[in-house]
Amino acid sequence: MSSFPLLTVTAALPAVGAVLTAALPAATDARRRDLNKAVPLGISALTLVLAAVIAARFVPGGARFQFTEFHSWISDFGIGYSVGVDGIAVVLILLTAVLVPLVMLASWHDADPVANDSGTFERSRRTQGFFALVLAVEAMVILSFEATDVFLFYVFFEAMLIPMYFLIGGFGDRTQGEDARQRSYAAVKFLLYNLLGGLIMLAAVIGLYVISAQHGVGTAGHGSFDLNTLTTAIQSGKLHFSPVAENALFLGFMFAFAVKAPLWPLHTWLPNAMGEATPGVAVLITAVVDKVGTFAMLRFCLQLFPDASKSFAPAIMVLSVIGIIYGALLAVGQKDIKRLIAYASISHFGFIIMGIFAMTSQGQSGATLYMVNHGISTAALLLVAGFLMSRRGSRLIADYGGVQKVAPVLAGTFLIGGLATLSLPGLAPFVSEFLVLVGTFTRYPALGIVATLGIVLAALYVLVLYQRTMTGPVKPEVSGFRDLRLRELAVVTPLIALLLVLGVYPKPVADIVNPAVRATMSDVHRTDPAPPHPVTAQAAPTTANGGGQ
Template identity: 70%
Template sequence: MSFPLLTVTAAVPAAGAILTAAVPAARRTAAKWLALLVSLATLACAAVVFARFEPGGARYQLVESHSWIREFGVRYELGVDGIGVALIALTALLIPFIVLAGWHDADPLAESTSGSATGHSSKWRPTQGFFAMILMVEAMVILSFEATDVFLFYILFEAMLIPMYFLIGGFGDRAHAGSDSNAAAQRSYAAVKFLLYNLVGGLIMLAAVIGLYVVAGGFSLPEIIAARANGTLDMATNTERWLFLGFFFAFAVKAPLWPLHTWLPNAMGEATAPVAVLITAIVDKVGTFAMLRFCLGLFPEASKWATPVIVALALVSIVYGALLAVGQRDIKRLIAYASISHFGFIVLGIFAMTSQGQSGATLYMVNHGISTAALMLVAGFLISRRGSRLIADYGGVQKVAPVLAGTFLIGGLATLSLPGLAPFVSEFLVLVGAFARYPVAGIIATTGIVLAALYTLVLYQRTMTGPVKEEVKKLPDLRPRELAVVVPLIAVLIFLGVFPQPLTDIVNPSVRHTMSDVQQKDPAPSVPAKNLEAAK
């Protein structure tokens, strides 16, 4: 029996979460260090998965399969393709930085505000629980990228909502304009809205999962794909379309795609900056990943049938999210609406049904995660210093904290996909893929680039340049712990911006498999090669 590497990669953070939660209440610092060490151990396991994956090998590798609920054909079945490997690497890479950035986010409020020596008051918060839930979310997300049993994936898809609910509602942002009671009400509203939206999506998906079992007689994704390919499983057209819609609705909520997006600005605005990164850079990627793996793999004909409508929704997300980002007064909500626009690009790339589009969409998932983490975490450091999320409360920060301003600028430039930074490659591929099959959609999508430049540069201009406001004159620059968070993320953005091949080599074979599932080929060039030669 081969070593269960995929299970171990998810089991390390799960076990770490239990151990972190069990640390005595008086040993908060020990719990933080334990969580950080566990996240680094998980990163090491993910690096081994990345190294052992063979791009030219089988579609699903490092496979594990064990009987779970025999009566219903449910199995504990894991396997990774190149897309899953890339997203596991993203998850494992970001969690140590999330832990470091949130080092003091769950400290007792009494200590941070009144200097109480006891650290116990009505505002006491369980530090161990904060870091334990982050590690538990990491374990569930990694397993969801590995699961090839549809029922197992569904369990993970829903279970990760529980720790996320408590992270949003129980550990909210301390920089709130209102009173403590108003802040608590806003956090509770954001957490409940997040939970309800995703639970509704999950319940609709559950009905589709049951329908899939009735039609296919099992839950194994590789077996269902193989049966569809060899003709032994033939779904009725209407049945396939209804099942597709059930799956897609849940994934569109998680992604989030317009008009199912409204929970995200509330959740990101009220959560701490590290938890906001956990939401949009990691957890939301489960939705777009599942569109590629399950919607296109299980329901290829229905995916093609729904493509025109989904492309239209993606375009609305791109433009609508960017327009609302332009008008935001809250820094974190601006980044949230920018992410909605970026997720529109990802969905457009997936359903453009071209190899460039789907490769770009996968790279976009990774690069968006890193760029958003860099920008949001620096924004979180800024907000924690000033105690306000409002853009109007800042000005001239670059004169008093030049390193903070410089890293904020790089994160913003990555968000607008500046050439030389990682998101540019992915956005370029998505647009090329969209133009190849849907030229009008490609033209509309480019407006998102112009709007991204507008909201990013205006944000930087209003917060970092101009006269130094009185309230920011004494803001300290980035500290060593904060530099340890930001500098590696910027280094990765630059590395993948100039040398994306390590990711493209992993992703492209999996994209070819997905294109084969939906029986699509890239459109032929509109200008024949012989005409190009003649033009020379």
């Protein structure tokens, strides 16, 4: 069983499922369409089982990368199919596998064909195309988390843009006219921003290979793309970059990851993409795909370029804090529900990146937990908001009011998702945000203090959103709302349960993550700052003088 390629199968299952789903015969009746949807849903459920097996069999404190596989791919250039997972990758793979089937359930009717003026249905193959693209995104994201070859990671880092482009541009708001043009604009903007970041990263990847070849890292006179080989050579001193070269390579990688994350001021594609996408696709964008950017900062930027990471950390910290405040301020002023959540996510990604580059164990542990908890809380809020918007047919906050009186369960779950977004104690994001702030304050106290303003603003935009949509007089357009249906409850219940459980008991996730964080801290030769007034130094004179008895 130890030789079983668990990581490959976990990524290959949704990839094969995407092909099978796309090949299903077109369906013109509702029953057949539901059968077509059941196939990708079942495949995503099996993927979740495999991800759970990875998490269960992973040994915290064991080898840094586990379940490793290697197969030569392009040997002349030192490129191999090399995969393995550390604790950070494990929890993010599990997050992805949990969210994808819930997104499918929430999006059950989002891609159904619409009737034209004559009463006949159009675009009968859209339904399985939508679910095939979702599976394709899942496969590429999982492979990105698994890849320990820099070139292999780059391939899937870029390839996931293609299915995401079609999900945004082809399966968003299906109204005609100006809205359709806005959807196309959002999809193109998403693609161009991320392609630009990817092209700059490609130049840095090539530069990394050339320098590794010059230093004899690799085999047969070639360079290497293998992460373990490169980091070992860096730590031993065999692979040494000049300061200019290391800074340039770091910036090439960091730019691509900052676009994907996104970090202010490279964030502007996100509100457009999330605003024009369906709620389920918006969850894929911000809770799944964007996590690849922050994950890659930990895995590649810090491990491959430790000196440059330390040099640029203060500047990145400042950009992160600006993103926290900027995103929260713009969220306060939004009239569109999805754009509000998009700007809130920009603020949250600021916290994640701040925790990473604080380079303290608390900050990086908090940042990794934040990736998981933000994915769960944003999915809960976005999907419940999607159920709300599907009933009214509007994204505008002003079109709602009094929903809690006609749909109390919908309003209650919306409130829990909102409270998790503002990191209420007892819900999962609180622990991660607290750790990020503690870890930041120990090294950058001024930035830590300013960042806390983001928490105050989060309370403002979340509570105002809830007040304007759920409380007050019942608007006539809202009076006929049905409460959450069984399928919708099946989507929301696991997310609420995770928010509550991880809010009270985050230890299982923290135990998996912390060894990987300690290894990353060792790679960049960073230790936690010592307390300015150690307790032991104060206690010693008291004992010597005979006091304390």
